[in-house]
Amino acid sequence: MRPAALNRLTVQEAGDRYVELVRARTLTGGLSPATAEVYARDVATFADLAGGGRVLDDLDGADVDAVLLAFARKPDGRRAVPEGRAAPQGPAQSASSQARFRRSVSAMFKHAVLAGWVQVDPMTAATVSARERGGLRAERRALTREQATGLIGAARRLGEDGGGPAGERAARDGAAARRDQRTEVRDALVVLLLATVGPRVSELVRANVEDFYTNDGVRYWRIFGKGGRTRDVPLPGDVALVLDAYLAGERRGGGPAVAAGEALLLSWRGRRLARGDVQGVIDRVQRRVDPAHRRTVTPHGLRHTTATHLLADAVDMDAVRRVLGHGDLSTLGRYRDELPGELEVAMRSHPLLRDRDRDRG
Template identity: 75%
Template sequence: MRPADLERVTVRESADRYLDLVRARTVTGALSPATAEVYSRDVATFAELAGPGLVLDDLTGADVDAVLLAFARKPDGRRVRPGGGGQSAASQSRFRRSVSAFFKYAVLAGWVQVDPMTAATVTARERGGLRPERRALTREQARGLVGAARGLSEAQPAQGRRDQRTHLRDALIVMVLSTVGPRVSELVRANVEDFFTNDGVRYWRVFGKGGRTRDIPLPVDVAGALEAYLAEGRPATADKALLLSWRGRRLARGDVQAVIDRVQRHVDPAQRRSVTPHGLRHTTATHLLADAVDMDAVRRVLGHSDLATLGRYRDELPGELEVAMRTHPLLRPPR
């Protein structure tokens, strides 16, 4: 029997109401904008795949399985994946978590009697580690990419309208991602007012996960690229966003990958390797730790709440074990 207070709402109506709640929780600070964006995108996709006009309470575990499979086969428009289309295991797991959160709320709201996720059997395939483009670049590859970005920031402006030249912005994006390692959501949400100077050092106040903030001192070269972009490359507009398209709109997360790929075209082919913004975050962590920078300092730069999380961002580098054994502290001659 259905409870007396069960409300038979359609998939579309329940999704719309749930997303209203997500937006409200964002305003109150209970959810970060990045998390709200993920929930909104995934629940909207679920409604589209499940059938917007169906009654939510009529969906079964088999129906949810069909949606999960349809999402897994859905082409990932962000990047061309080797070997064909479809969603990565990480994206499938994230989608399943978003749908599960939606149905948990639906039970509390009286839209469904039983959570159909409890009867769903489809799970994401084993991740098997990060895709190559999400791993850290080697030192040579990273230097090649940063060198290409530096070259863009120092190059003479190309011909054409000033407001359509983006080389200074592209250089800044790649240099920040490679050396400071922010989350891509943190980078695109940055505003001009988030950057300040204290005792001659340029800082970026990053608004991260869970409403936490951190002040990161920028390397001198990155600070120089920032000043060049603000002085000569950023379109004149009232928008407070740091990174703007040539039309004067805030860059979206998906635009950042296109910027990296564009800068990669200036890298020597021998040093070039496809990489995502998340791969550059791994690059920052890996090379700072390999250079014996204090682990807690690296944790604070990346915005992790604990050191255990940092360990997942430390990728292996070719030859590092050989170097470690060659310079073993117990076998060095006494000074």
């Protein structure tokens, strides 16, 4: 039974108390000392990544997601890289270590609910789950309308002002102030294309400048998809404006003319953007979103977002299928995620009752 009063402990205080209880279980034989120390180490790492001075009850699912993904990228001190050898690519922590860390955090929050340290277990709202292969990953789940518009709004602002003067950006984000290293408009373009057109991440990073053309005043993207199939998708006006701004000024710092077959999206070193870099781009833009409307999302989650909201707005299913590049409508059904409150909205505007509502008016 939940205590009547909430004890607003900081993350550090709650972690220390929980570790004391875990270590006490070793005295009764309920837990081995080695296992208890693993819990203690994971809880200490969680406090460090989440911020020990924050109130535990203030953490939500997005905060937990950020900590879990930060842990996955945290270097493993037990596996030293020999001198002269390059560090391994991919997540720094093994898949088993990531899954164990998530279990430790989940166990702590279960106790926190019973002890009255939190009102609601934030793990129930976390989207990052453990996989047998590949470790921790955010679920490929569509953003709600508020979350999606918050992300798109942040990207549009970034595309319009480039994030502010170069000096301000360098101080705020740690970004380089050199013109050939500015990536703000590129980041905005990446997020806008993913969230409004819904390409596969492989389609996005393979895109070349020549794949974008204008017909009767409308900007199109010729997307080269699976199985050698191509599709021409018109870009929303706001996205086309950011694309043109990127091509005119920010790509390569406004450098030389583009050659045929040259990549659209470049790293600040001038190389084609890699698939693994796209998640980092999304995360950077997410940091500009109001925390109340921010949630971790993968590139494929933004593809789900495109499909879900186009279908929820009664866009023709075949048109959505063609935008996403699916071969048939049955595949599209897997991309239609449930949105909170959508059933209530549907029943309030029931088509069989609209005539009666008009008569009352």
